[in-house]
Amino acid sequence: MKIQTLKALLRINEMGSIRAAALALHISQPALTLAIQQLEDEVGAPLLIRTKRGVTFTAYGNAVLQHAQLIVSESQRINEEIAQMRGHWEGQIRLSSAPAISLTILPQALRPFMAKHTGIKVHCIDGLSPMINPALRSGGLDFALTPVELDNIEPGLTVEPLxxxxxxxxxxxxxxxxxxxRLEELQSARWLYATPRPGPGAHIEKAFSAAGLEPPKPVMICESLLTLPDLLVDSNFVTTLPNIIFERAQHTHDLCAIPVQEPIPTLQIGILRMESVPLTPATQELLSWIRFAANN
Structure with a gap:
């Protein structure tokens, strides 16, 4: 099974057709078709369904795709790690970050790291666990800076409290x-969650349970923290926000913090990654800067 064929399979999935993938890969369409046919012969199952509008993946194809992403990502990491060990600091780091961390810790860590290592490309997306966990498993992300439940980490993943x-x-x-x-007054409120359960948007349910109250039932979920403050304006929605996000939106959106007497549990932020996947030297150094920023 050739790495180049797996890369081509991933590009077909990205582009939606063999023709578009061949153009992007700068190879002929017949050559790409032959490579996919050889891969199908190797695994003993059809991977693609060809239609006039492009291609779709069979169940076998989707299974191969999941492994292909991880294999290709690990192949790239191997090359980057060896190059970095030899003093050639090139490659890329892929991470996701909770918005509250993107506004505080992450910029403080990235500034010195990027100034020192100009050959490293950092690709950062907004994302929270458990929604980003599949990307960690597939190799699409090296790590995530995300709220976590330390006693409820999915098998195969590991977390370091930050x-x-x-x-x-x-x-x-x-x-x-x-x-x-009192939280009791908010039980029947029109709750707006920032994530579905069991994500951090539902973290407030712990406070209700600790007070012996039935957790609220959200009437809406908005996974964009940029949009969420706007939804509170001229509405009766109630939500939770990280303090740093609230402070930035408080005056621009005329928001207030509801002063309940019961304690509200803090969010534990952790460095979440695959347990069995080694990190490149560049990724390890960036994480060192992130830890330094978090502690200062």
């Missing part, structure tokens, strides 16, 4: 519940 972040219950100042002082 820091804690406060969250606040937020609403627009005009919300009738803006001056509520």
């Amino acid at each position: 820091c804690e972040r406060k969250i606040v219950i937020a609403a627009h100042k005009s919300n009738p519940l803006a001056k509520a002082t």
Whole structure:
């Protein structure tokens, strides 16, 4: 099984057709078709269904795709690690970061790292566990800076505690519940979660359970923290926000923190990655800068 054929399979999935993938790879369409046919013969199953509009992947093809992404990613990491060990600091680091970390710790870590290693490309996306876990497993991400439940990590993943972040219950100042002082008053509120369960958007449910109350039922989920503050304006939504996000949106959106008496659990932020996948020297150094920024 050739790495180049697996790369071609991934490009076909990305482009949606063999013709477009062949153009992107700068090879002829017949040559690419032959390579895929040889791969199908090797695995003993059809991988693609060819139609007039392009190609779709069979169940066998989707299974091969998952492994292909990891194999190709690991092949690239091997080349980058050897090059970096020999003093050639090139390659890329792929990570996801919670917005609250992207606004604070990550820029502090990236500035000195990028100034020192101009040949390293860093690709950062917004993302939270468990939604980004498949990307970690497939090799699409090297690590994630994300809220985690330390006692509930998926098998195959490992986490290193990094820091804690406060969250606040937020609403627009005009919300009738803006001056509520007990969680009980918020049980029937129109809750807006930033993630589906069991993501960090539902973290507030721990506070309700600790107070002996039935957790609220969200009426809406918005996974964009850029959009979420806007949804609170002129509405009766109640939500939770990391304190750093709340402080930035408080004045621009006329938001307030609802002063409930019960304690609100902090978010544990961790470095989440695959347990069995070694990190390149560049990734290890960036993580050192991230730890330094978190501790300072």
